[in-house]
């Protein structure tokens with residue numbers, strides 16, 4: 001809709017964060033937007049982000065409707081993805097068609113692709129990211145930033161939690177994604193086309209891609225061999241022109257900003 005195309009959009013982007021997903025989505029939707037960028041301070045977001053939203057996290061976007069001076073401030077990656085897709089992605093492949101023909105408004109009348117799309121908008125933050133963030137924190141306990149004389153102890157604790165909690169969960173997540181890619185009917189999670197659910201999945205999967213094998217003992221070939229479709233999918237997302245454009249965009253602004261953990 002013309003009026004929505006003129007809405008003013010601003011993304012509050014934090015380095016090495018999920019905000020990269022929203023930047024990719026904005027690029028893919030071909031929207032004009034303003035970018036305000038933030039560097040981390042001691043790994044956390046700088047306090048100024050709390051002026052935008054009380055949690056002080058990123059991503060956050062503001063959307064000022066045409067003719068208004070009152071911006072809507074939206075937080076939570078899944079909600080932002082849904083809002084932008086529904087307002088600006090209609091008629092694109094980024095949001096799947098909702099209803100089967102003749103089933104409009106009926107329980108169970110939704111298409112398989114739309115149900116998948118909704119599921120993944122919730123799954124990413126509701127399930128996947130908590131496991132990946134836990135793995136990242138435990139990984140930090142093994143890093144050279146930990147003083148060398150206590151690192152053997154912190155590494156032992158980290159490895160035990162990784163083996164008992166993260167590894168079994170990582171196998172379930174990769175197993176789910178492998179099966180879903182096998183049955184989607186195409187190269188993407190909801191079907192043959194890239195949707196905003198793929199974009200929402202991208203940051204966590206790309207960031208963790210080379211870390212999965214450190215979560216436990218996978219057996220011969222490691223996770224790449226056990227879950228070939230998932231890793232091919234991650235490589236495909238990383239090679240997408242829109243993802244690359246979003247990375248370039250940040251480099252243009254400030255090469256010192258990080259994209260990956």
Ligand SMILES: N[C@@H](CCC(=O)N[C@@H](CS)C(=O)NCC(=O)O)C(=O)O
Pocket residue numbers: 014016017018019043044045046056057058059075076077078125
């Ligand atoms: N569930 C939120 C998570 C937001 C979040 O934790 N963002 C991280 C970056 S990936 C952040 O702002 N971290 C900085 C901090 O916690 O201070 C979402 O989906 O947007």
